[in-house]
Amino acid sequence: MDQLTDLKAILHSKRANIYYLEHCRVLQKAGRVLYLTEEKSDKQYWNIPIANTTCILLGTGTSITQAAVRMLASAGVLIGFSGSGGTPLIAANEVEWLSPQSEYRPTEYIQGWMHFWFDDAKRLQAARLFQQQRLDYLKRIWGKDRDLKNEGFNSDDSDIAAALDNFSARMAISPNTGDLLLVEAQLTKQLYKIAATRTKQGDFVRDHGAVDDANAFLNHGNYLAYGLAATTLWVLGIPHGFAVMHGKTRRGALVFDVADLIKDTLILPWAFICAKEGATEQEFRQQCLLNFTQHQALDFMFEVVKSVALKTDWAEKCKP
Structure with a gap:
């Protein structure tokens, strides 16, 4: 529970990052959300600072694991699947956005x-x-x-x-x-x-x-x-x-x-x-x-x- 509280420490209106990713895998590893790029000879992992991120666009050649989605949702990050370059948006709910679910949003x-x-x-x-x-x-x-x-x-x-x-x-x-x-x-x-x-x-x-x-x-x-x-x-x-x-x-x-x-x-x-x-x-x-x-x-x-x-x-x- 403390981990989830820490993830939401930055107000959404103050978050700095939007990510557009392509030709990579998004996954959860060691309590972090990473994206993995595969070159011919090696693999590279890059961290996504989810507590300071508003939304992620997944472009062509991407995949995402259930564990990564769970962590992104807990931090209130929206996920969108898109075409090349971020357009057009093609999935899935709430105008092509996968919305984090929480019963504690304000009414x-x-x-x-x-x-x-x-x-x-x-x-x-x-x-x-x-x-x-x-x-x-x-x-x-x-x-x-x-x-x-x-x-x-x-x-x-x-x-x-x-x-x-x-x-x-x-x-x-x-x-x-x-x-x-x-x-x-x-x-x-x-x-x-x-x-x-x-x-x-x-x-x-x-x-x-x-x-x-x-x-x-x-x-x-x-x-x-x-x-x-x-x-x-x-x-x-x-x-x-x-x-x-x-x-x-x-x-x-x-x-x-x-x-x-x-x-x-x-x-x-x-x-x-x-x-x-x-x-x-x-x-x-x-x-x-x-x-x-x-x-x-x-x-x-x-x-x-x-x-x-x-x-x-x-x-x-x-x-x-």
């Missing part, structure tokens, strides 16, 4: 979520709160990150400021979540265009199946964000189906809602920057993880979801 957040979720007007207001937080986060990070500014991503630039102001104005008067989704998609399309211009990739077209670096990096980075979002919701005990934006018919839509809080801010610009610089997939992934840590992405997700779940002053009329 106050799901109870707070249910307090507003069945009311269409309140759910729309929650969606607006998510979008406003997303907008504020982008303005804050793009306004202070020196590396992004050096690459031309500054929230004070006229074209970026105009896109954000237009989104804010239209978001405030969106009559339903369908319209809000349309407005949100148009903002992201504008940001793609701005990013392509800044990085001299003017022929860019967003295509999830395309093989160019910018599209591949966007896919990869977005799935990393989904891992953080899934972790946030699991820790807070809120099922992934209770979305506020992406619709009640998508089983894991709340994961997409939460991931959207950071995707445009931390994934989108670096996908284009890394594509311009000819970075490898691993280099891009390391840049994403650095961004998550530097700008406290997981902390931010927890703060937003908790504040919406525990909000008590819902207006009777949520339309402006």
Whole structure:
């Protein structure tokens, strides 16, 4: 029991690691979770610091033992099976994630979520709160990150400021979540265009199946964000189906809602920057993880979801 307590000593919102593994075996040995790589002449074991890990993506050529899964679950680490490079996710529960099971997760957040979720007007207001937080986060990070500014991503630039102001104005008067989704998609399309211009990739077209670096990096980075979002919701005990934006018919839509809080801010610009610089997939992934840590992405997700779940002053009329 003491061992399990030690494993959970680091709050999920403070954990630093996401792992993507391929062509290896994940196993438990001597009370640790390791992954084993087999070269032609020897075998090498590498330790996974599970108490400081949020999720693990298992790519092509991987296997995992039951004992390793047991230890990962005891530390609250989510496991996802994925294709090459981390995309797409292909197994198994809760939007392709194998969720650690615990009957001791908090209930106050799901109870707070249910307090507003069945009311269409309140759910729309929650969606607006998510979008406003997303907008504020982008303005804050793009306004202070020196590396992004050096690459031309500054929230004070006229074209970026105009896109954000237009989104804010239209978001405030969106009559339903369908319209809000349309407005949100148009903002992201504008940001793609701005990013392509800044990085001299003017022929860019967003295509999830395309093989160019910018599209591949966007896919990869977005799935990393989904891992953080899934972790946030699991820790807070809120099922992934209770979305506020992406619709009640998508089983894991709340994961997409939460991931959207950071995707445009931390994934989108670096996908284009890394594509311009000819970075490898691993280099891009390391840049994403650095961004998550530097700008406290997981902390931010927890703060937003908790504040919406525990909000008590819902207006009777949520339309402006």
